[in-house]
Amino acid sequence: MFDLIIIGTGPAGLTASIYATCFKLSHVVIGKVVGGQMILAPDILNYPGFEQISGRELTDRMVNQTKKRGGEILLESVKLVGKTDNGFRVVTETEKIYEAKTLILATGVERRKLNIPGENEYIGKGIEYCASCGKFDYAEKTAAVIGGANAAAQTAVQVGHSASKVYVVYRGTELRCDPIWLEQIKASQHIEVVYGAQVKEIKGDGQKVTGLQIEIKNPQTQAVESKELMVDKVFIEIGGVPGTALLIPLGVTMDEGGFISVDEKLSTNISGIYVAGDIIGHKYSIEQITSAVGSGARAASSVFSYLKQQKAPTLWGTSQIKRG
Ligand SMILES: Cc1cc2nc3c(=O)[nH]c(=O)nc-3n(C[C@H](O)[C@H](O)[C@H](O)COP(=O)(O)OP(=O)(O)OC[C@H]3O[C@@H](n4cnc5c(N)ncnc54)[C@H](O)[C@@H]3O)c2cc1C
Incomplete structure (x- = not known):
């Protein structure tokens, strides 16, 4: 005992x-x-x-x-x-x-993982699980944050302070975060929210992440558009x-x-x-x-x-x- x-x-x-x-x-x-x-x-x-x-x-x-x-x-x-x-x-x-x-x-x-191609391959090579763990400096970088709740919104704001562009990729039609984060996202020149989007693949050149393959559903027509976002960093916040x-x-x-x-x-x-x-x-x-x-x-x-x-x-x- x-x-x-x-x-x-x-x-x-x-x-x-x-x-x-x-x-x-x-x-x-x-x-x-x-x-x-x-x-x-x-x-x-x-x-x-x-x-x-x-x-x-x-x-x-x-x-x-x-x-x-x-x-x-x-x-x-x-x-x-x-x-x-x-x-x-x-x-x-x-x-x-x-x-x-x-x-x-x-x-x-x-x-939680996305369980999509490229995810396991690029962990630590552009896929991050924590914005404040990195070098705090994403100058000249384009990032994507996947998710729509507080953690994703907070990460987008944090990364948006230095990155040249941040996409928030969210499958819903409205972010589920606290108003304080929503205000900052709306006010930011660098952050763009992509609604109704499903991430299909994380692409890379073998060494590092180069992009995201996404599908965006039009809520009115239900038509699905396939698109590639060119990004260097992906934060998975789901x-x-x-x-x-x-x-x-x-x-x-x-x-x-x-x-x-x-x-x-x-x-x-x-x-x-x-x-x-x-x-x-x-x-x-x-x-x-x-x-x-x-x-x-x-x-x-x-x-x-x-x-x-x-x-x-x-x-x-x-x-x-x-x-x-
Ligand atoms: C890729 C990555 C990078 C990160 N970078 C940083 C960073 O730079 N700085 C930072 O501060 N944090 C970072 N974190 C977060 C940090 O690692 C975690 O916050 C921390 O490890 C949590 O510690 P923990 O002891 O609570 O749990 P964990 O580290 O998750 O440990 C849990 C333990 O419980 C064991 N366990 C679970 N279930 C059972 C079971 N049934 N039987 C026996 N054992 C079990 C697991 O095997 C493991 O040993 C990072 C996380 C990841 C994934």
Whole structure:
């Protein structure tokens, strides 16, 4: 029986382990992919202390630090989480069973993909998932942002500050973003919204993105026009699916998007279950590595306080009985 099981080996889970060791909590970290999404980041420019670092190198550094501190990392997929009398039971795909008094879930968000030709090929070669992760400078570039909600609108405005042209490619007839973003998009000389558009292919020259093949449907005539937009950058902002399915059978409260509802200690409605990283949703996370490591540290600290509190009434009760 461990004090804690951390599920997820991305930056949130690894940080939670580093802090758990500082708090002397016996624990194990279980994850499918070491580094999580971070390992996919070709060039990280916004992680303090490193002007520029690849996701792979940052992952190696976090893993080494976790292990050096005494954290144990198991590369396994968790298929089931259940309750026991004293805490929780975790079952992996290979039928290994682990038990702990508490859990931290740090299973991240799987970004929705378009699933179209060229998408896998050009990730990191012009396809971006995060405008603020890049060089913040798109001067002389033509970009396309795919999506129509807040994340897409915000990205268009941000990129539009420096890019010579930004297309927002959206299949709907009206952007679904907050008015503040809509106003800025309308006011911008550089941003053009292409409504009723489906992206069919991301084109490239083998090295980098060169264009987008789209189909635009005329809402009146229903006629479909095929068009190629020449772009150097493509931002895919069509949301993500949080890895929270494991907690559904336990009755953990989630919002309509599947993100877990937490309090300021990152505790869920089920006593002893905490969450960290991207799965918390936008109220407490900005889906960035800095935010993930911050919440990983917070969740481990909350587990430490929780276990201390759990112990305190027992000791007090025992001493009362002895005295009596
Ligand atoms: C291409 C790309 C570039 C990016 N660039 C930057 C950048 O430059 N700067 C920045 O700050 N952020 C960047 N991000 C975002 C950043 O990587 C994420 O915000 C961060 O990794 C979230 O950390 P996390 O620990 O919450 O989740 P994740 O990193 O998603 O890790 C989740 C972990 O949970 C594991 N897991 C999921 N389900 C299970 C299960 N059932 N059993 C076991 N394990 C499971 C996964 O294997 C993984 O280890 C980028 C993301 C991408 C995709």
